[in-house]
Amino acid sequence: VSAADPDGLLARTLREESGLLVARLSRRFGDFDLAEEAVQTAVVEALTTWRRTGPPDRPGAWLQVAAERNALDAVRRSSRQQALAARAPAPAEPSDGTDERLPLLFACCHPALAPEARLALTLRAVVGLTTPQIARAFLVNETALAQRIVRAKRKIVTAGISLSVPPPEQLTERLGDVLAVVYVMFNEGFVSSTGATQDRDLAADAVWLAGVVATSLPTEAEAWGLAALLTLQHARAGARFDAEGGLVLLRDQDRTAWDPTALAAGEDLLERAAALRSPGRYQLQAAIAACHASAPSWAETDWLQIVTLYELLRAYDASPVVRLNRAVALSQLGPRQAEVALAEVDDLAGELASYHLFHATRGQLLAGLGRADEADAAHRRALELTTNDAERRLLLTRLHRHPLQDGS
Amino acid sequence: MKYVLMFTARPDLLASVDPARAEEVYGRVYQWFGENAAHLADSGAELHPVTTATTVKSGDAGPVVVDGPFNEAKEVIGGFSILEVADMDAAIAIAKTWPQLELPGVAVEIRPMVEDYSQFE
Numbered sequence: 218v219s220a221a222d223p224d225g226l227l228a229r230t231l232r233e234e235s236g237l238l239v240a241r242l243s244r245r246f247g248d249f250d251l252a253e254e255a256v257q258t259a260v261v262e263a264l265t266t267w268r269r270t271g272p273p274d275r276p277g278a279w280l281q282v283a284a285e286r287n288a289l290d291a292v293r294r295s296s297r298q299q300a301l302a303a304r305a306p307a308p309a310e311p312s313d314g315t316d317e318r319l320p321l322l323f324a325c326c327h328p329a330l331a332p333e334a335r336l337a338l339t340l341r342a343v344v345g346l347t348t349p350q351i352a353r354a355f356l357v358n359e360t361a362l363a364q365r366i367v368r369a370k371r372k373i374v375t376a377g378i379s380l381s382v383p384p385p386e387q388l389t390e391r392l393g394d395v396l397a398v399v400y401v402m403f404n405e406g407f408v409s410s411t412g413a414t415q416d417r418d419l420a421a422d423a424v425w426l427a428g429v430v431a432t433s434l435p436t437e438a439e440a441w442g443l444a445a446l447l448t449l450q451h452a453r454a455g456a457r458f459d460a461e462g463g464l465v466l467l468r469d470q471d472r473t474a475w476d477p478t479a480l481a482a483g484e485d486l487l488e489r490a491a492a493l494r495s496p497g498r499y500q501l502q503a504a505i506a507a508c509h510a511s512a513p514s515w516a517e518t519d520w521l522q523i524v525t526l527y528e529l530l531r532a533y534d535a536s537p538v539v540r541l542n543r544a545v546a547l548s549q550l551g552p553r554q555a556e557v558a559l560a561e562v563d564d565l566a567g568e569l570a571s572y573h574l575f576h577a578t579r580g581q582l583l584a585g586l587g588r589a590d591e592a593d594a595a596h597r598r599a600l601e602l603t604t605n606d607a608e609r610r611l612l613l614t615r616l617h618r619h620p621l622q623d624g625s
Numbered sequence: 626m627k628y629v630l631m632f633t634a635r636p637d638l639l640a641s642v643d644p645a646r647a648e649e650v651y652g653r654v655y656q657w658f659g660e661n662a663a664h665l666a667d668s669g670a671e672l673h674p675v676t677t678a679t680t681v682k683s684g685d686a687g688p689v690v691v692d693g694p695f696n697e698a699k700e701v702i703g704g705f706s707i708l709e710v711a712d713m714d715a716a717i718a719i720a721k722t723w724p725q726l727e728l729p730g731v732a733v734e735i736r737p738m739v740e741d742y743s744q745f746e
Contacts, residue, residue, distance in 0.1 A: 329713055376737045377626040379712040
């Protein structure tokens with residue numbers, strides 16, 4: 218651990234410890250809200266104190282002592298806790314070595330909570346982010362976010378949402394809700410993170426959380442599939458932005474900047490998923506990512522296999538975005554296929570009219586077919602629709618580059 | 626914990642359902658109450674159609690009596706029951722088996738009941 222990277226150590230420690238502490242204190246006090254608040258306060262104390270004095274020798278123990286003290290203070294301040302403990306559902310005891318964070322995660326991602334609240338609550342209670350960190354990551358108002366988190370926590374307690382892993386007959390469906398939250402967490406971090414402005418790397422946190430879920434539910438193929446997908450995507454993080462913070466697309470990325478260790482880990486995770494012989498949307502997306510990972514260049518990519526994988530993916534995810542991505546792969550097979558791909562993309566105009574990547578993709582396809590004016594119009598539309606700085610810069614570059622000169 | 630299940634429907638959507646099918650589904654409602662008797666703290670009540678509703682509302686010069694339900698929503702409450710189960714997941718599992726959910730526009734709202742007034746002290 219580098220002394221020059223106190224925030225990195227902080228982030229990893231908080232990530233490893235906070236979810237476990239919330240789970241343990243929830244059981245001990247029978248009150249999730251109280252436990253979560255006590256840990257959140259301890260996290261804020263740690264961030265302040267450790268930045269000033271440096272981290273303690275045993276940061277996990279420090280955090281536990283602080284969180285327990287906060288919880289006991291809260292109990293003394295309020296008689297509410299005793300009343301709640303008497304009527305709340307008995308918290309599930311950890312058994313059979315299941316990760317203690319898992320019941321907590323299932324509660325935070327419960328379908329009875331609003332989707333945006335699930336992500337915010339998971340980041341706070343399971344991953345150990347503070348409310349200001351979450352507000353910065355999502356560019357939302359901190360007060361509104363804090364209220365949303367408070368409402369979600371109150372609902373967990375008041376509506377009797379139990380901190381437990383669902384029974385086998387409900388597990389697949391509920392796991393789908395959990396994996397969706399982890400997937401969104403990764404994408405939020407992956408698109409917006411430029412490294413310098415963030416004190417937590419949401420994408421790295423999501424890779425870690427996907428690993429926790431897969432390890433805890435080793436017979437669930439999609440859990441391994443998501444862990445593989447996120448690990449493979451994140452392995453390419455170092456090549457996604459240029460020195461000016463501009464977004465670099467996969468086709469233009471310096472493949473020597475990809476992390477070979479992480480790519481190998483991702484492929485191992487994909488093998489674990491595949492061994493369970495139960496394909497799903499995340500596993501298929503991971504297989505596509507693995508195709509890219511093993512290709513020496515954009516041109517030498519196995520596009521036929523990628524097109525085939527997208528065909529399979531459509532059985533699990535019929536969204537227009539999947540059809541858009543399939544069309545991009547198809548267009549790489551040759552000029553005739555590129556014409557077909559453009560026609561397929563045009564068919565999606567109704568559904569994806571307000572999606573900037575629809576127009577950006579269409580612009581790329583038109584440019585590839587030598588239709589420069591139409592390509593420019595599509596890129597301009599994409600530019601109007603995108604809110605992300607790095608993506609804006611990329612689209613501006615495309616607009617100011619004559620497609621016939623550099624062959625793109 | 627106790628939960629109130631509020632059974633709601635959209636009369637406009639139910640109007641298009643084949644009467645024989647509606648009858649068949651309705652028949653299974655009795656069966657549902659039998660199967661879930663152990664979890665029902667109170668089987669509640671089935672209500673007459675919303676066309677029979679009368680509402681007393683607050684007004685500047687005291688309560689006002691008006692014809693119709695309390696709001697203008699397309700959904701109307703058709704009845705309610707009280708469940709007593711371990712947690713929200715158990716309540717959801719039972720609500721999901723409500724036979725009329727096979728019909729368009731039908732919904733079951735689950736609301737935890739206040740059982741402990743000390744939380745408001």
